[in-house]
Amino acid sequence: xxxxxxxxxxxxxxxxxxxxxxxxxxxxxxxxxxxxxxxxxxxxxxxxxxxxxxxxxxxxxxxxxxxxxxxxxxxxxxxxxxxxxxxxxxxxxxxxxxxxxxxxxxxxxxxxxxxxxxxxxxxxxxxxxxxxxxxxxxxxxxxxxxxxxxxxxxxxxx
Numbered sequence: 482x483x484x485x486x487x488x489x490x491x492x493x494x495x496x497x498x499x500x501x502x503x504x505x506x507x508x509x510x511x512x513x514x515x516x517x518x519x520x521x522x523x524x525x526x527x528x529x530x531x532x533x534x535x536x537x538x539x540x541x542x543x544x545x546x547x548x549x550x551x552x553x554x555x556x557x558x559x560x561x562x563x564x565x566x567x568x569x570x571x572x573x574x575x576x577x578x579x580x581x582x583x584x585x586x587x588x589x590x591x592x593x594x595x596x597x598x599x600x601x602x603x604x605x606x607x608x609x610x611x612x613x614x615x616x617x618x619x620x621x622x623x624x625x626x627x628x629x630x631x632x633x634x635x636x637x638x639x
Contacts, residue, residue, distance in 0.1 A: 516633055
């Protein structure tokens with residue numbers, strides 16, 4: 482992995498007080514993933530989650546009880562069991578080029594004395610895209626969903 486470039490990349494980390502296996506399971510089980518992937522009270526539906534390089538990651542969201550609408554159409558680039566997931570919306574499942582590429586994300590999980598060190602590293606093709614993602618609420622949005630993930634898995638530890 483390259484060193485983050487502050488002009489192009491955004492990063493966010495959190496210590497989750499649960500074993501890495503529980504965090505991994507919440508990332509890779511579609512029914513659990515739906516419980517934390519989108520900031521509440523919006524709802525998430527997993528349309529596709531094919532956890533292999535070239536596999537699709539497709540989600541929809543519903544706000545205020547409305548119909549589900551497209552949210553994310555992405556492609557997994559790398560999946561290292563229990564440790565790392567890399568996906569991009571520059572491609573869709575089957576390595577098909579996407580209409581509007583925006584970012585590539587690397588999510589890593591490492592053991593920590595208090596549970597799991599969760600780190601997301603999100604790369605953008607330009608400073609304008611990075612700035613737009615930050616202004617759209619990257620830290621609030623990704624921070625919220627990581628918090629929702631932590632709540633989901635930490636309650637299983639108690």
